[in-house]
Amino acid sequence: PSNPPPTPPQPPPCTVLRNMKAHKPVLQLLNLPFDQMGKKETELPIRGLILMAYRLLKALTTGFPQMQTDLCPHLPAFIAHTECDLVAFDITPTDCINAVCHDNRDACVQLNEETIAQFVQMGAKEHEPRYVRFLQMVVDPQNKPIKLNQEVVLSKLNETANALELFKDRKGKQQMNKLIVDREHIDNPRGRLMYHMELMHLLTACAAGKNAANELMVRDMVGMDEITTLLIDPIVQARLRLRHTLSPTSPR
Numbered sequence: 001p002s003n004p005p006p007t008p009p010q011p012p013p014c015t016v017l018r019n020m021k022a023h024k025p026v027l028q029l030l031n032l033p034f035d036q037m038g039k040k041e042t043e044l045p046i047r048g049l050i051l052m053a054y055r056l057l058k059a060l061t062t063g064f065p066q067m068q069t070d071l072c073p074h075l076p077a078f079i080a081h082t083e084c085d086l087v088a089f090d091i092t093p094t095d096c097i098n099a100v101c102h103d104n105r106d107a108c109v110q111l112n113e114e115t116i117a118q119f120v121q122m123g124a125k126e127h128e129p130r131y132v133r134f135l136q137m138v139v140d141p142q143n144k145p146i147k148l149n150q151e152v153v154l155s156k157l158n159e160t161a162n163a164l165e166l167f168k169d170r171k172g173k174q175q176m177n178k179l180i181v182d183r184e185h186i187d188n189p190r191g192r193l194m195y196h197m198e199l200m201h202l203l204t205a206c207a208a209g210k211n212a213a214n215e216l217m218v219r220d221m222v223g224m225d226e227i228t229t230l231l232i233d234p235i236v237q238a239r240l241r242l243r244h245t246l247s248p249t250s251p252r
Contacts, residue, residue: 029053124163132198145209
């Protein structure tokens with residue numbers, strides 16, 4: 001008797017869901033009306049549905065380039081929700097934006113100056129590391145720097161002094177040392193110290209590639225003496241020191 005024909009390989013679930021356009025009804029949930037200026041108890045169920053939609057979209061998108069491309073046109077809607085206090089312990093609109101832009105150079109190139117400025121301003125206002133991580137992605141996706149995005153980020157950081165949490169003066173260094181001793185970067189991953197670490201990484205990414213002008217701008221923001229002092233300070237733990245060691249302003 002002849003052997004039965006081999007079973008054809010099954011497409012991965014993410015492909016099946018995309019072919020079924022499973023993301024379409026999920027996107028429609030983002031249009032639910034709610035007060036974007038403040039939380040109302042009566043609207044908590046609606047906010048819960050919107051957060052669920054972002055959770056599903058992130059799951060559908062993570063590591064799936066085709067879905068990233070499909071969701072690129074919807075980035076303005078996601079960005080509009082970033083300042084609406086839509087936050088759960090495991091998801092925010094920014095997390096979904098990150099999933100769309102992660103290692104996606106095409107999406108990062110499409111972002112305009114206004115969007116980048118908005119994330120710089122949100123970082124300055126809230127000092128949330130997640131906003132800085134987004135900026136890291138858009139300036140250096142897949143280790144292939146986007147010169148225009150680098151220049152826009154540095155320009156907006158220069159224009160927004162509150163965005164620069166650098167602990168530069170003596171008082172600032174004392175504050176940073178206390179935060180390290182208190183393990184703030186471990187116990188509060190959304191705190192000041194983690195924001196500072198991510199900011200240093202962002203400045204590194206902005207100086208990546210052959211771009212002398214950007215590197216000089218970064219050196220103006222973070223002087224060599226501050227970096228040297230931090231490197232030799234015995235209280236600076238390994239994780240924090242790594243961020244500074246990778247900085248373009250460190251000795252070569």
